[in-house]
Amino acid sequence: MGQDLPHPERAEIRIEAVLAALADPMRLHMVRELARLDTGVACGSIDLPISKSTRTHHLRILREAGVVRIRPEGTSRITTLRRDDLNALFPGLLDGVLAAPR
């Protein structure tokens, strides 16, 4: 739905923003889910004990940090992890985070 949302280019992704994005438990959970179902996922299909607007808020943080990419598809938006970009910039970071014991 709506327009394409702005995403930082790979070169514009800053480690501070990525870490801040990942530091929140709710967002970390989202990222873990995105990593698990690797195919890209409708924003709303990750169930979380938060309201719609709060989910939008978190997705915005993740998107603006360069952690996820969000593209419109019909009436939904598909969210994917920006694995390539993150691995290129901070090799090992994502895997390290995902390797965390639960």
Add this chain to the structure above:
Amino acid sequence: MGQDLPHPERAEIRIEAVLAALADPMRLHMVRELARLDTGVACGSIDLPISKSTRTHHLRILREAGVVRIRPEGTSRITTLRRDDLNALFPGLLDGVLAAPR
């Protein structure tokens, strides 16, 4: 100086706390400095544009998250990165963070 400060055991280190600790620019800078001068360093010898009490505050966060180890030595305290523990728990995370362009 003072008593030994409490540190989490390796098994007690939680990824959320580590990420939150690293998310602050000032703390990230500290960690980078600690990684650069690998030998362990007096707390105060990293120069930062913050007050003494704020530095203590940040070191506390890093210590309680399990990112650094702080041991008394004479009138000072020596701070070291807990590389082994972090690498064991979250392989690649630390290197990924440190690999960040600046």
Add this chain to the structure above:
DNA sequence: ACCGTAGTACGGTCAACGTCGTACTACGGT
């Protein structure tokens, strides 16, 4: 054309955090 579904935008609230100054403690040197 209309309605439902998916999501954003905005405004407000409350807690958490970064920052500081001041007061205190601990250790070493003279």
Add this chain to the structure above:
DNA sequence: ACCGTAGTACGACGTTGACCGTACTACGGT
């Protein structure tokens, strides 16, 4: 014994951030 240096503890202040509800927009199906 005393002073200086290194650091912690505590309380205050301002800002940021997570969360919500409500109002709005966009797209698809009937």
